[in-house]
Amino acid sequence: MTQSGSSKGHGGESFVEQDLIEKAVHGNDWRGLNPAQIGEGEFFDRVTVILPCYMGQQELALTFAGLSRQTYPHHLIEVIVVDDGSDPPIKLPSQLPFEASVVLQERDGFGLARARNLGASSARGEILIFLDCDMIPESQLVEAHARWHYENKFGLTLGFRSHADFSGISPEDLVKANKVEDLLSGRKVTTPQWIEFHMGRTKNLTSNDSDLFRIATGGNLGIRKSFFDTVGGFDSSFRQWGGEDIEFGFRAFNMGAVLIPERLAKAWHQGEGASPDPEEEVSLEQQRNRLSHLIAEKTFRDSSAGRSFEIPMLAVAIHAEQQTLNEIASQVESVLSSTFHDLVVCVEISDSHPGRINLDRQYGPDPRVVVANDVSEQVSTASFQLEMPPEFCFNAGDIRYLMNSIEKSGLVKVDLGSQGEIRLVRTRALKRSEQIGLVDRWAGAADLFGEKLITAEKLGNYKKSGKTKAPPSSSLNPPFWLLVTKVFKRVMGIRSFSDLRNLISWCFRGVLNVTRRMKLKDKLQDIGTDKNALNAPNWIRIVGDGSYFPHARPWRGESSSVEVVLVSPNEKNWDSTLVRTVVLGEKTGIPLAPPVNAKVFNPAGFKEVKTGSQIVDIPESKRSKDFIRQARSALGVEIERIDSSKSAQKVLELLAIGVPVILKQNDQAESWLGKKVVSLLNGIDVEELKDPTVREKVSVDLRRAVLEEHSIENRLQQIREQAGLPIFREPSVSVVVATNRPDMTERIFNTVKQQDHKNLELVLALHGEGFEDSYPNFFESDIGVTVLRYPKETIFGNVLSEASSAASGEWIAKMDDDDWYGEEHISDLLLAASYSDADLVGKGSEFVYLTEENLTIRRDLGDSEVESRTIGGGAMLVKAEIFREINGWRELTRGVDTALIDDVVSNGGRVWRTHPFGYLLRRTKSQHTWEVDDKYFLRHADQRWEGFASELVGVLSR
Secondary structure (H helix, E strand, C coil): CCCCCCCCCCHHHHHHHHHHHHHCCCCCCHHHCCCCCCCCCCCCCCEEEEEEECCCHHHHHHHHHHHCCCCCCHHHEEEEEEECCCCCCCCCCCCCCCEEEEEECCCCCCCHHHHHHHHHHHCCCCEEEEECCCEEECCCHHHHHHHHHHHCCCEEEEEEEEEECCCCCCHHHHHHCCCHHHHHCCCCCECCHHHHHHHHHCCCCCCCCCCHHHHCCCCEEEEEHHHHHHHCCCCCCCCCCCCHHHHHHHHHHHCCCEEEEEEEEEEEEECCCCCCCHHHHHHHHHHHHHHHHHCCCHHHCCCCCCCCCCCCCEEEEEECCCCCHHHHHHHHHHHHCCCCCCEEEEEECCCCCCCHHHHHHHHCCCCCEEEECCCHHHHHHCCEEEECCCCECCCCCHHHHHHHHCCCCCEEEEECHHHCEEEEEEHHHHHHHHHCCCCCHHHHHHHHHCEEEEEHHHHCCCCECCCCCCCCCCCCCCCHHHHHHHHHHHHHCCCCHHHHHHHHHHHHHHHHHHHHHHHHHHHHHHHHHHHHHCCCCCCEEEECCHHHCCCCEECCCCCCCCCEEEECCCCCCCCCCCCCEEECECCCCECCCCCECCCCCCCCCCCCCCCCCCEEECCCCCCHHHHHHHHHCCCEEEECCCCCHHHHHHHHHHHHCCCCEEECCCCCHHHHHCHHHHHHHHCCCCHHHHCHHHHHHHHHHHHHHHHHHCEHHHHHHHHHHHHCCCCCCCCCEEEEEEECCHHHHHHHHHHHHCCCCCCEEEEEEEECCCCCCCCHHHHHCCCEEEEEEECCCCCHHHHHHHHHHCCCCCEEEEECCCCEECCCHHHHHHHHHHHHCCCEEEECCCEEEECCCCEEEECCCCCCCEECCCCCCCEEEEEHHHHHHCCCCCCCCCCHHHHHHHHHHHCCCCEEEECCCCEEEEECCCCCCCCCCHHHHHHCCCEEEECCCHHHHCCCCC
16 A cells, blocks of 8 residues: 555546546435436346245245336346345245246254355346345336446445235236235234435435434345445344344445445335344344444444454554564554554554564564455454554544544645644545446545544644654643652662652752642633623723622722713712713612623532532632532532622522522612512422432522523623613524414414513414414414414424524524423523533433323433433524534434434534433323333333322413
């Protein structure tokens, strides 16, 4: 292997390559191919249909009846039945309109993979179609598969299936029928929902997801024989049910295959049930563990530190010919010490190199190192290939950074200036370039799959190998392991009493230095917190005691750019005629307590306290981080009274982080904290705080009041309003609801109308039939309402996308028509978005009302106020901006919420799960997109309450 440049050539060659690139499939967007329509193609290639079979004589009769009806020319069809040791042996039906034969295979366990390979090796056709022997094809199945293989010689056509009971249906019935489906009237028909989920998630296999191959099923699959041989066929070592087709799909995908979903290649499985039976589930679970070693894709394995796999995720190529032994070893060691462990180092070196023998002996036994004359075979099996220039060494985190960077691209390059460049590429992107005949396959990978350029500064500093590697990231103190190493070396170097005395002195000085640096680090953190608190704008000044609004500048009589002067209580030394003035306290209703910096003091990280936790006094820690940590470990914090700015500020900070406060004397509290907060404090029952849900409910009510009334942003709005200055409206929110239940439309409208956040609109998507012609009362309310109608056949994800595209808000909230919500629901989500800086915010479906049981339960206790992708589909709020960037909801019938979260995260967005109060999931016996029964919820219940616990959960009553 040699590292070639990325030049695309000159003159005619560049035009030829550009033409090849334009005609090629980019990524897996198969929609650019243009096969003949069914019934309009001119065909000349023979198609071999391979039917592995074991004891399936009866089912095979119906399968052959379906094959005899094919629209593809019969003289170009060959059918091979591979009998996997049936007793009695399989026999062919008589008078078939095409060539057919039986190939015998000795029974040796589950032989499906071997049978398919045997059929392929016996085939005379240029195109292979693998079909299970109990699958009845529709009449156009062979043509539907084959037409794509005239367009692309490196494609995998993936057919679809449904399941039904065919008892009582004869081969003669099938031959006479127009469609197989016509014979199934009144019979239950099922389809594998997992396939439909992944089809929607991947936008019909056109997305850049790295696991598109997972829906490859060998029971209905088409491929050119030449490409099948190149891929290497199915892995014949699979001797039990499940997984062999996904593994084959991965290898084909990794070799550049275009995966083409063909719904016209429809087959019918003889027998109900689209899901594996219990025995198959056990086998599939065992196979998953095996697949983790064979499929180098992130969702199939946990590539944690220390794990190695049979097929590595990454192959790092080192071109050793022009380097010394030490330089090669330095490169190898820098790769092996990477924090990304799922890799193999491939050293390409000739036998004549003077360091070859030593390299073989040093790294030959290492399973993560290959030393060979030609490493192209080892490199090409990995999903990614990385080439590094001579004399370059990686830092520990560099390779992981590069692997994260290639997420949406085919090629990542790092320009190292005179030292060359680093190139990381998807193997399938290189293979695709080879398939279409490009001279520069690396440049082709960039053109076909996208390219990302990274500067050396972003990757990190680098040094030449053989000397010194880049230093670790700067820190005030060296890592602990480095300190231990230094001490160990000194101890091992003691040869005399003088050495021991010097060591003791050196250790003493070292301890002093470490302590000094730790103190300096604490000071720097405090400075950072203080800087974060400097939020008083320049248009405001204060007269009197500045502790009422920390960091506001004192009023010195200047008027330029100053809009408001705050006046502390009882302050008389000011002139109200010079500029607008606002007096803090009872006169204006603005509380005396200093505002809270919600970026520092907020519920993020709120947790359930341990059993036996007590009420404690206010922690005395100076640093905000320590103060929050200590306070959160207590059941609550007790304070005697509020009589100063400092005490009021501490109380608000505690409440903002979610810690209940017990106020022993409240005679002056209202002037400092306001009526609402004091009322909530007076209602606290210390004994009830021992119940985790009650404590969190108290915490939520208090933090909600504090952050809505005492944050810096809200205090500034209060001041501007009192001064008569304009204020901005609260953020606009569009609530999107899709419903197929006419009886729920009024209910959800009233729920949205009762939200305390008033800058709202409702986009109501009526999905199906039975709705009223008009809803005049909707348009008489204060909120804007848009009503859209969709036929029931419209895919749910498309309904949501079109409804969301009609939304005008800065945020889009998804609510469900049958769940219960509190009036603060939207406000809660906006509040969480403000302190978490998240792009998508939601509540977990922790509270569930089981209607059949008349029981309210809570599950997942303690999983709130964290970054999390587990969010209830009916309680989501997403920025409209990022919603547009990800092109809305996916085209799915179910699982749209999970898919949206995945898309937001893939787009670089942050997802936050706030507290669960104000959202109650309803579970009935009627159909839900989330198909689990009441037993599931009861098994996972942390707490239970008889009846409809609306007051506890904080939702509007029924």
